Amino acid sequence: MKTREIAEFLRAELVGDGDVEIDRVAALECASTGEIAFLEKADVEIETRASCLIVPSGFLREVSHPVIRTANPKLAFSRVAALLHPTPKTAPMVHPSALVRESARIAEDAVIGPFVCVDDYSTVGSGTHVHAAAIVGRNVHIGNDCIVHSNVVIEENCSIGDNVILHPGVVIGSDGFGYVADDRGEHHKFPQIGTVVIENDVEIGANTCIDRGALGETRIGQGTKIDNLVQIAHNVQIGKRVIIAAQTGISGSTVIEDDCVIGGQVGMGDHAVVKSGAVIGSKAGVLPGKIVRPGVWWGTPVQPLDEYKVQNANVKGLARLKDKIKRLEAELKALKSRP
Amino acid sequence: MKTREIAEFLRAELVGDGDVEIDRVAALECASTGEIAFLEKADVEIETRASCLIVPSGFLREVSHPVIRTANPKLAFSRVAALLHPTPKTAPMVHPSALVRESARIAEDAVIGPFVCVDDYSTVGSGTHVHAAAIVGRNVHIGNDCIVHSNVVIEENCSIGDNVILHPGVVIGSDGFGYVADDRGEHHKFPQIGTVVIENDVEIGANTCIDRGALGETRIGQGTKIDNLVQIAHNVQIGKRVIIAAQTGISGSTVIEDDCVIGGQVGMGDHAVVKSGAVIGSKAGVLPGKIVRPGVWWGTPVQPLDEYKVQNANVKGLARLKDKIKRLEAELKALKSRP
């Protein structure tokens, strides 16, 4: 692809030679001939051997290689990367080793890899690739243009939208963790007969688990991205465009509204509500039933970041506080013994 | 099933029409015709379209639909759900694609799904269902009426009781994490040649890992329930009827006695002992070797919940404490300068 074509694709302004051939994206520091890189800030000193740079609109310096100016260089770079490094397409097929039940319907241009199982009444949409050894249970519906990686398990009755990516080892629709104790303290399984609904454009990281609703559904909203090793319990409702980093755990029936950002290793009790746009820092803990308002939250139990910082500083200042009190005691004693 | 039959099955008192047909359980808010729901507290205002309600014994109001009175409505509801929504039974079979070694013994009425491997000398008990692509190592014994979900791996020499449920991606019998450093700081594997014993009625959540004993065994006691993504290290001993929520990690040789409840994301050091009936709150940290007595524990390192609350309040009060000290200093200064 030529630099001119890339600029056109991005609808962005090209400065310099439009005929330079680009065939790969690369990081600024390691880029070399034939590669395009990007620069996030206009005023950074750079030295690169990239053949082309995507730069912020405010980048006005003269450089030896062609540059493409755009408002959001990182986004533009991502779009160019998707263009130059498309996921290699496998020819449509149902691998002869796969086991697809007769009542299942596979779109003609889908790919069903080796050792895949697709159980009764399930459907796999157009352009979707189910990789080796993924297991699709009974009455599961997978939309179009999805990538279901190897060893994913989707249990019965769950539903996956279009353009969803499930990384290896993801489990969708395992039973929720719900028991009722009898008089003798023995735990009886509360019914876990609901479903999971994954909306369009969701991506779910490796070995993440999403339990089915106990009676209703667990839902992951459109455009939400979930990292590796995350736990989503039964009946959790996650809104649209939410970001959840690795190893976070969300307890039953908790609601996370649209556009929230949840750090890694966060823990949330059950029946909490995180209001739209809230940001929760890594390792934070949200108590059951808590309502987390918009803003940035930190710590266990969560508090506004500002308060958290003040409190942390106060704790760090405790040694000095103790000294002050000791001094006060001494002075007071001296004062008391004054005639 | 008719309301009368459900009441008889529960040995509970029916008030109202005994001939109403019930075919599903549902949550109170979304239940409709043909569905049965439950009410946990007698004094809650309800509006439901359920055809029948299971209610506490103290529920005496007159309502338009039949009610079933019982001491523990949630438990009764769970039992009815198990009756109305049984796990669909697959006809006994060894799927032709499964690989069962000749020396392995599979009960006649077991189900061995597609792509399952059962290695030498292993046994699978009566009524047990091993789902697609589960891997059963050498000399593994699985009892009766178990459900081994897809992609479970059970490594050699481990033993699983009756009525055990292993959710997708569970790993039983991976090597424990034990090394000995030599003079040069290189880590040599300490032997991990013990086993795992899972007693009857245990349920283990998706992608949870239970390591084999280094020399002895790792044991999970009868009726214990473990959530998703939990880590149980080598030689851990877990008692009966213990509850362990998601993403908790328990280090080597730690003992958890009967009837404990462990929250999510708890971390326990090695060689700790949690005494029978203790409750440990989510995200708590237990130091190595610590003995946790019965009671409710919270925080890192764990302390009794009452102390934890007081301490938290004290920390929150630090700003006020600092003010007080400032005032004392000022007053003392004023006093000192008095003639």
Next chain:
Amino acid sequence: MKTREIAEFLRAELVGDGDVEIDRVAALECASTGEIAFLEKADVEIETRASCLIVPSGFLREVSHPVIRTANPKLAFSRVAALLHPTPKTAPMVHPSALVRESARIAEDAVIGPFVCVDDYSTVGSGTHVHAAAIVGRNVHIGNDCIVHSNVVIEENCSIGDNVILHPGVVIGSDGFGYVADDRGEHHKFPQIGTVVIENDVEIGANTCIDRGALGETRIGQGTKIDNLVQIAHNVQIGKRVIIAAQTGISGSTVIEDDCVIGGQVGMGDHAVVKSGAVIGSKAGVLPGKIVRPGVWWGTPVQPLDEYKVQNANVKGLARLKDKIKRLEAELKALKSRP
């Protein structure tokens, strides 16, 4: 094996009968006839029925059974265990159910288990055993004498050294978690087209995930050992002989230098650097960009262990501090009201 042969193998001093037959290792407390155990400290009272004991050099007591004296008994014991309990060797084969692409190269003495997939251009080295249902993507290189357990997934272009152990459910080379938001708050995938390099002698625990580099590589250094359910994000660089305990999560581009020890459930922000030899306690939190110097670190955010202890004591002492202030206030009041 005779006690004499074991002592010779260890180049250690045997005291007592050299003709005793040993066929198993065991823990001190449960050892019996034919078994060898070890003692870490010379001055511990012991009562064992082991047929031989490996003891510290300073152990001079007379006991009824033969002893082998050595500087590091636990290491010696581990070496004897590896000798007496070798991983059972399977005869070299490619199982007929495995799918190995024509362009892939499998060493003659490798073992490829049932339902394994090896994709185009990949290689499996000499003596390596790929267990049932492991999935090896395109252009993956696995060295010699590796053990790849069941249900491991290695995605395309990743590289595994010699003598590496990957436990069940490990995922190598899943996409990193990187997105760029557009004006409307929608998240676009930042390219995740780098690789993972696992050097020699690494062991990785069950269900651990190691993401590929976004543009460059994620690297795990020689001799590093990683426990179960650990998350290693894109572009993380881990040095040699590092120990990482279970459920720890390391964010993107963070560097952990050689010989560090990281406890369980630790969380590290992105772009942090942990300097060679640092020790980070379980559950600690490292902020993004933080440089953690050699020493022992604890808490969130991490601080030197000594400071952490003092701070913890200070917090615990808050109730007493409040009392002191109350007393000061009273005394001051009394003083002020003095004529």
